[in-house]
Amino acid sequence: MGGAQGIDDLARGVRAGDERALARAISLVEDGHPDARGLLAAVFPHAGTGLVVGVTGPPGAGKSSLVDRLTARLREQGRTVGIVAVDPTSPFSGGAILGDRIRMQAHATDPGVFIRSMATRGHLGGLAAATDQALTLLQASGKEVILVETVGVGQDEVDIVGSADVSIVVLVPGLGDEVQALKAxxxxxxxxxxxxxxDRDGVESLLAEIEAMLSLSDSDEPPPRIVRTVAVEDRGTTELLEALDELHRRTEASGALAGRRRHRLQRQLERAVRERLMGHAFQRVLAPGEVEKTVARMVDRVIDPYAAADEAVEKMGLPATSRRIDHLGIAVASLAEAVKSWEALGFPVGETHDVPTEKVRAAFLAVGESRLELLEPTAPSSAIARFLEKRSGLHHVCILVDDLDATLAEMKTRGVELVDEVPRPGAEGCRVAFVHPRAATGVLLELKEKTKPPEP
Ligand SMILES: Nc1nc2c(ncn2[C@@H]2O[C@H](COP(=O)(O)OP(=O)(O)O)[C@@H](O)[C@H]2O)c(=O)[nH]1
Ligand SMILES: [Mg+2]
Structure with missing residues (x-):
């Protein structure tokens, strides 16, 4: 296809519910075609409504049969339906999809129903991203209910079902420890x-198993409904649709549905950023030759995976971590005198505050993006008092870290001598830990976690 005109036409076709336009549009997003982006941008403002119902369960449970029956019910009510079968294990020619196709033939000629199967493609973002985009297209085409069938194996599929508006889990009696196996x-x-x-034996024991599992839940939400069906005889399917509609009404009224949809959009944002960054990384710093060189250094144990990642991220022009000097601590005998000296030097000093746990009184002064901390002991037993018995001046260097626990754990594995193996509360409500001067060329090192935004 070519250019903006082609995309506009295609977007118009999708919005009009044109079956061929939809099929072509979904192929574009599935293939990661360059035009997919413009197409999605064009239809996005018109998506967002249309109830997305996830239908998951083990192979052979009857998901496709149920989808078929639900579709028939919805069509009787005049509602339009989109069906997406997600089956990464089975490409188009695969048996399961073929079977579904034959079964769905009754709907295939109905312009109110659109059926599509998705399989994993090699492009970044994967199956979950492609499925989200297909759902956006189906919503924009005005489909009122979109049924997404997956076998619920693998993280991608859990993601897909987890971001549906309503999720149905299909189980069948007599499969043994199925509930246990699906639990995760x-x-x-x-x-x-x-x-x-x-219609088979073992219904009661499966129901008991589900009830037992649900009784362990500590959720405040009303427990999930349990509906019995015989899909091939079309029994229970009306009750199932009623349960879905009731849930739709309830979650719409409570705001839970809006919350799920917000969550789905947030995940799409995160996925898109990840995709963009990884694309950038593979182009710039993880090109095939580069990757091999780095891995060779890892094989030789010259560099560890995290340090290698820091290198790669730095080459992309991003800061590897947000580590920086938070402040330098200076021990003083008299805070009042020290404030006078620094203000005479032209540095206004902030408010004085007590840190009772450290037996000190302190005040900060800003120096560009960093700060100095002036520390006066409030008791002879304080570390600052003992420090001042021997010398004065620079007492410690404080470095801001992203994750204090991870930093301490890493230092510990490197055999670094720590004063605090467990973080303690420090000034300004932050968690801190000290590294012994013996491990840091004679300087006491304070590590501080960025638990709140830095002061302006
Ligand atoms: N006895 C019985 N067979 C069913 C029922 N629902 C589906 N089946 C059969 O189970 C097989 C698998 O169904 P299908 O819908 O393809 O399962 P899926 O793999 O979960 O999509 C098919 O042969 C169906 O005809 C049911 O309620 N009772
Ligand atoms: Mg199926």
């Missing part, structure tokens, strides 16, 4: 449990 990740996000194939 998927069970927590279920809004509705469907016990499908309720």
């Amino acid at each position: 990740g998927i069970m927590e996000i279920a809004d509705v449990f469907v016990v499908n194939k309720a």
Whole structure:
């Protein structure tokens, strides 16, 4: 396709609900085509409505059969439907999708239904990103309900189901420890449990298993509904749709639905930033030759993965970490005298404050982006008092770190002599820890965590 005109036409086609335009648009986003970006920008203002229903569960549970039956119900009510089958294990020619296609044939000629399967493609952002974009396109096309079928294995799929407006988990009796096996990740996000194939033995024990699992939850939310269905006989599907609609109304009224949608947008932002940064990284600093050289140094144990990442990030022109000098601490016998001296030098000194845990009184003065801290002991037992018995002047250097626990843990593995192995409360409500002067060329080092925004 070519240029802005082509994109405009395609966007118009999508918004009009044109089936061929939608199919082409979804292919573009799935392939990571350069035109996809402009297309998404054009339709984005018109997306955001249309209920996204995630349908997940093990292969063969009857998800496609349920989607088919729900679609029939929705169409009877005059509602338009989009169906996205996410199946990374099975490309287009795969058996499962083929089966779905045949089953869905009844809807295939209905202009109120659009059916599409997605498979993993190699481009950055992966399946979850491509699925989000397909949902945006389907919403922009005016589909009122969008059913997303996934088998719920792998992080991508958990992400997809987790960001649906409503999530259905489909289970069937007689599969043994299925509830146990699904527990990780998927069970927590279920809004509705469907016990499908309720024509089979073992329904009661599966229901008991689900109830037992739900009774362990400490959530304040109302517990998920459990609905029994026999998809092939179209039994229970009306109740299932009622449960979905009821949930929709309730979460819309409570604001929970808006919250989920905000969360989905936030994840899209994070994913897009990650994708952009990684694209930049692979182009600039992780080009094939560069990667090999760095990995060779890692193989030789010359550099560790984190230091290598710091190098790469620095080459991208970004600060590797936000470490910087927060302040220099100066021990003084009299704070009042020290304030006078520094103000005479032309540095206004801020308010005096007591730090009872350290038995000191302190005041800060700004020097550009950094600061000096003047420290006067308030008791003979304070560290500052003992320091002043031997000398005066520079007492410590304080460095700001992102993650104090991680910094301490790393220093510990390097055998650094720490005064504090566990952080303690310091001035200005921040957590701090000291490194022994023996480990830092004779200077007492204070590490401070940036737990609140730096002062202006
Ligand atoms: N006995 C019985 N079979 C069902 C039921 N629902 C679906 N099936 C069958 O189970 C098989 C798998 O169904 P399908 O919808 O493809 O499952 P999916 O892999 O979860 O999408 C098919 O042969 C269906 O006909 C049901 O409620 N009862
Ligand atoms: Mg299926």
